[in-house]
Amino acid sequence: MNELITTLGHNSGLVGYLLIDMAVAILLLGGIRYTMGFIGNVDTKDELSQKDNFAYGISLAGGVAAMGIALSGAITGELAGSYTIELVGMLTYGLAGLIMIKAGRFIHDKFALPECNKHEQILQRNISVGIVDAASVIATAIVVRAALIWVEGLDISTFIALASAWIVSQIMLVIITRVFEWQYSRNNGVSFQTTLEGGQTALAIRYSGYLISTAMSVTAASYFISYDVQNLWVGITQWAVMSLILMTALTLLTTVAKFIVLWGINRREEVEDQQNIGIATIELTTSFSIALLLMALMT
Template sequence: MSYLSLSNTSLLAIAICFMVICLAVICLRVVSQLKAKQALKEELAQHDNFALGISFASEISVVIATVAFLFDEISISAAQSNPLKMIVLIVLLFTFIKVGHLIHRKWILHRFNEEAAILKQNVCAALVDSGMLIANCIITLGLYSWSHTQGFSSLLIAFVSFFLLQTIFALDSKFREYRFARANQGASLQSNFNLENTSIGIRYAGKSIGLALAIYAGLASATFHSGKMVENLFTLALHCGTMWLLLYLLTTIIKFISLPNIDTELEIDHQDNIGIACIEFAVFSAIGYLLISMFSI
């Protein structure tokens, strides 16, 4: 009787997947060292830069998750028969994730230099940046699952849809900034990131990841119309917009039940209450996953 069900094909898939991950992580380490302008070992181990460690950890997790997702979507036989397609897909996925990350840094939070703040050991900045990186990874993988890009027309639809989803992120961020300013006498959320309030970073990351999961649910519930740009954009706007509203509705109810008579804005914005921030992170992430479970086709 055989208790180990791993086949030679499975072992080969694991080996290839792991080799790709190792190569990507090596490239990532080199890029991180260039950004830090010194050896990564010195910055992490000698200077104890927790912020850079958080940022680097999120990048590693995104690399591994992306490659693992792709190898799960495409069979090993298909990868062996057309390795060029695999390489192109990996490059495209990482390109989309990086572009989304840059949009977040340069447009959505254009008044806050996350990269410089991370090098100055700002943990809040690292949490904000890592949250959006993971969020962009989630929506990129969701876009691939939705469109299963096979040709130029599908790629073009995915490209335009990606920017539509970034617009949702931008609107959500503006909404968060508006709520923060209203609760804090007109103070700027982006300026407060520089104050190294860790709980604000945790909350922001949680809401970003929760929104990304909600958008993934919207993508998973939407039908892809091959070659039809307008229909796809309208479908995505409707589905993802609905999930966005459901995310905030359900999280508001859960927070009201779990945190009665607690002013979460006061606790997080002024008292740096990491416990409350972690609860918000958990609620948004869990509700986002709930939407995926409930609405995926």
């Protein structure tokens, strides 16, 4: 705290930059609700306070959290040179993050879970689908944040790099979904997406852990790559390769960790047959913890 006060004392203009950043961030956070309502043709006030639609509330909460995560990558703490440049930069990065988050939700709907109409299920109060929807946008935002920190400047190369990193993340999330779905169908003889539509909350929590931890492994991969506008495609390719390697490592380490943490417990039976939310939550936090450790090791 004393260090912050000293810094502000030596650079009074810093207060203006901080105010600009926070004002734009709060504006964009507030806009999430209305953006979701507009895109989904939904009266958000009616869903949240009149119908008390918990599933929609969870989905919206995921959107707000995702926007906050993405914006934390836009706020670097560095002085842009002028208030105008800071405002334009923050707005541009923030809007780019918002677009990528919304696009990520679309990709997840159409390619990761094409058989499940998430929008309709959420309006029908399916909490399981609401949890998955929130996790999917948070996962996308984690990678968007990493990409915003990775890039430099504000030109066409910047947005090519952002879009490329976003594409890598979406491919990874679709891959992990296909693997998860294959395992579930092999064990139970029924589609994961069909079970999700049936309201299996424990399964939704477990799957959410896979999504978020996968996004964190993609983020960890970015720590190996330096941003070089002259060799942009080389950097993106390296990021994709490292993402696959770290995602594989994450899967193996998480499997071992879950086996040890839940020693003597039949995880498949507890989560998939008995819908044990407690066990599913432990699995989610274990996946998160391993991913966090990977990120720490890579920095």
